[in-house]
Amino acid sequence: MKADPAGVLTGAHYLDGDFACGEGAMAAGCRFTAGYPITPSTEVVERIARRFPTMGGLFIQMEDEMASMAAIVGASWTGTKTLTVTSGPGFSLMMENIGLAVMMETPCVVVNVQRGGPSTGLPTMTGQADMMQARWGSHGDYEIIALSPQSPQEAFDLMIDAFNLAELYRVPVLFMMDECVGHMTEKVVIPPAEEIEIVPRTLTSVPPGEYWPYHVNGKYVPEFARAGDGYRFHTTGLTHDERGYPDMSAECQEKCVHRLLEKIKNNADKIVRFDEEQTDGADVVVVSYGITARVARMGVDLARKKGLKVGIIRLIVVWPFPEKRIRELAGNIKAFVVPEINYGQMVLEVERCAAGQASAICVPHGGGGVHDPNDICEAIVRAAK
Amino acid sequence: MTTVTQQTEMVAEEHPIAPYLRMDRIPHIWCPTCGIGTAVKCFATALEETGVDLDKTAVVSGIGCTGRVAGYMKLDAFHTTHGRAIPFATGLKLGRPELLVIVFSGDGDLAGIGGNHFIHAARRNIDLLIIMVNNFIYGMTGGQNAPTTPLTARSSTMPFGNFERPFNLPHLAASCGATYVARWTSLHIRRLTKSFKEGIERKGFRFIEVIAPCSTLYARLNKLGTGFNLMRFYHDNAEICHGADTRDLGIDFQNKLICGKFVDEERPTFLESMHEHYNKILGDRYVPIPPEGGMIHG
Incomplete structure (x- = not known):
């Protein structure tokens, strides 16, 4: 709507x-x-x-x-x-x-x-x-x-x-x-x-009495009933069955938690979003997000002026991580360069997905400011060697 | 010596409060002679006798023995995180102001880990009925010291007796601005039910403390006999004093217990104050959150 x-x-x-x-x-x-x-x-x-x-x-x-x-x-x-x-x-x-x-x-x-x-x-x-x-x-x-x-x-x-x-x-x-x-x-x-397209809160059409708050009927996401509409449902932070009732068993834990993971994992292709630029034929791909993506672009421009083939992946949705795309790129490039304002967090995810096919180079920054684009450029130059 | 009287003609098909409970979850987890069950019975009776719209009534619990109450009530029921029942309930009430929202939880949950939320919700006069079963101890985790454990009483983490001064909860609630404050033991069935009814019908931050010392751990650690002995003791040593000065309501180990209704007054609730203020300041530009909730749905 x-x-x-x-x-x-x-x-x-x-x-x-x-x-x-x-x-x-x-x-x-x-x-x-x-x-x-x-x-x-x-x-x-x-x-x-x-x-x-x-x-x-x-x-x-x-x-x-x-x-x-x-x-x-x-x-x-x-x-x-x-x-x-x-x-x-x-x-x-x-x-x-x-x-x-x-x-x-x-x-x-x-x-x-x-x-x-x-x-x-x-x-x-x-x-x-x-x-x-x-x-x-x-x-x-x-x-x-x-x-x-x-x-x-x-x-x-x-x-x-x-x-x-x-x-x-x-x-x-x-x-x-x-x-x-x-x-x-x-x-x-x-x-x-x-x-502006918005997703409204969709209320269940199942009548009270027949409604179970966590019954998914083969789907990933259960239908929602709100408080005050006569459903008299129960919900809990405890491991629960489809009725929303606590069930302290390994079987219920498996069923309950597994779906919480699957509903995101199995829809990751729909959720994942990133910008990608000039990765075809690139030797190095810079992966970044937030303010660092804008600073990294300056570093990439400097490296391109030196004749290096540098691509960009800018994460928009950070979690779930674009696992598939990083894995594909890893087979074609020498290295990922990952500047971020920390001592190496998302680079771990890049490294995991690259799985040794390409190296993942962290360009850390402790915080309190942004990177010097020259540092990112230098990292790209080293990575391209 | 016990006498068993057979009264088969009085056996009902269904327990009178069964319509208020999730009977598919019974039996409950509470120990024999625990006072929580009695408090639930009184609460269900109060719901029945006040005739509130159960479809518009929600119950929120935190964690612990009393924290399981939400799980047994056939209402919109939320079993939340430890200590956070009051802020969760605050969201529920403010998100859909037409709801009657009741927080039913224990002393560890509401006065220990959730103490900060308790005082602030009272200060803001959020429209919530708070039912707190005070069992003097952390029951579900095994009898540890609570902010309500009487001085010198033993707990599993104060094995030589408690030397920390406990909260006087009616005084705390009253001093933070609660509009209704009462205390009963879970053996004061009729009086407790009456207080619950009043609590349901009043507005603002209403606080009812139900004294029900843990019949398993508190009783055993303090050699006080069975849960029933303990309940009997507090019932018999209760002094009913309506309107008592809340400063005098501290609970000493195995001493008299002052019960009654201490505060019953009207004060604008958070929502009433907000509406009045914005109407005055913003006039026609003010659009209040609709009673049925601020949702946008297709």
Whole structure:
């Protein structure tokens, strides 16, 4: 369906990434946001707090990030689209209830405007060091969806996709911004509501009494009933059967968790998204995401001027990872070069998929700034040898 | 010596609260003589007698023995994470304001790990009925010390007796702004049911503490006999004092217990305050979240 015009601020704007992200959420139909202030993410909820009262939305500033995450999971069970926003330390605190959202199959979106870590780290400066936490941070086995925008415009555009993916797969979607994208101001064009395609919360047509909350009938994603419609369903963070009843057995664990993994894994081809450029005949392919993708482009341009054949893969959806494409490319190139503002996280995934066919070279940056494009160029030159 | 009276003519086809329970999940996990079952019975009776729309009633629990209540209630029921029942319920209530949302959980869950949420929800006057069964201990994990364990009482992690001062929960709730505060033991069946009914009918942050010392672990570790002996003790040593100064409601080891209704007042809820404020400031521009939820659906 088309977006609700009440949430769409159509026009050309000059916005920072945080504001654009908030606008994207409102355009996507988000009408409940709970959050706790944390730099450099707070502007997202400040924007929402100002705009929500005129569009039927409700923002509440909770007492901490655990409460914020729990509140958006609870509110999502009313059929309302929900969001919370944080940065590293808060992201750590949200992990348990992100797991609850995975287990209860609750659509919601969590924004992490990344800063330097560990611990309090660099509150006002950039980082990309929560990428593996996004994938593995909550305990137990699960699959997740995460996106990473490279600009304020993309912060808007990808927020729509984030909400749509959350609805399609009934999974929390993690929006992995970085402080640079969050705080850079650029032109953001917001289209008219009728040009924004959104996935609505689809309510089950099965009548109460016959409805089981986790009965999938051969599909991957169960049908949704919201609280207050007479279904009197039960849901739990415990391992559960199709009725949503706890079942403490290895058999039920296998069935329950396996589907949570399969619904993402087996749809990965539909979810995965990346930009690809000049990889045909390339010797080296640079893999990057977020702000680093824009810095890496300068490094690639420098290397191309030296006559090197360099391709680019820019991750848009970070999780699930474009495993297939990296595997294919690995057979044709010498090396992947992976700059990222951490000491080597997504490079591990590149290395795993390359499986020894091509080398995977990390170009680390500890955080607090972006790479020098010359460092990326040098890494490409070394990799091409 | 026990006397068994046969009253076969009174045997009903179905338990009177069966329509409120998920009978396909019975038997429950609670120990014989545990007070949680009685609290559930009183709660179901209160639902029946108030005649609330059960389709619009949701129950949220955290983790622990009382945390299993949501799992047995035939309502929209959410068994959430440890300590987070109140913020989860806050989302549920604010997301669909027409719902009656009840949090039913234990002292460890709501006052221990979830204590921060408890005080803030009370401060904001979120429209929630909080039923907290206080068993003086962490029951499900094996009798560890709780923020409610009376001084000198033994727990598995205070094997020489507890030296930490416990919470006086009605006082905590009242001082944070709860609109309704009451305490009963789980043997005060009629009074507890009446409090539940009042709690269901009131608005704002309503807090009802149900004293039901763990009949298995607390009783055994403190050599207090059976669960029934323990319940009997607290019932017989309960002093009913409505409107008591909440500062005087601390619970000492094997001492008198003050029960009653301590607070019953009206105060604008979070949503009422929000509507009033935005109406005043924004006027016609204010669009409140619809009672049936802020969803956009196809």
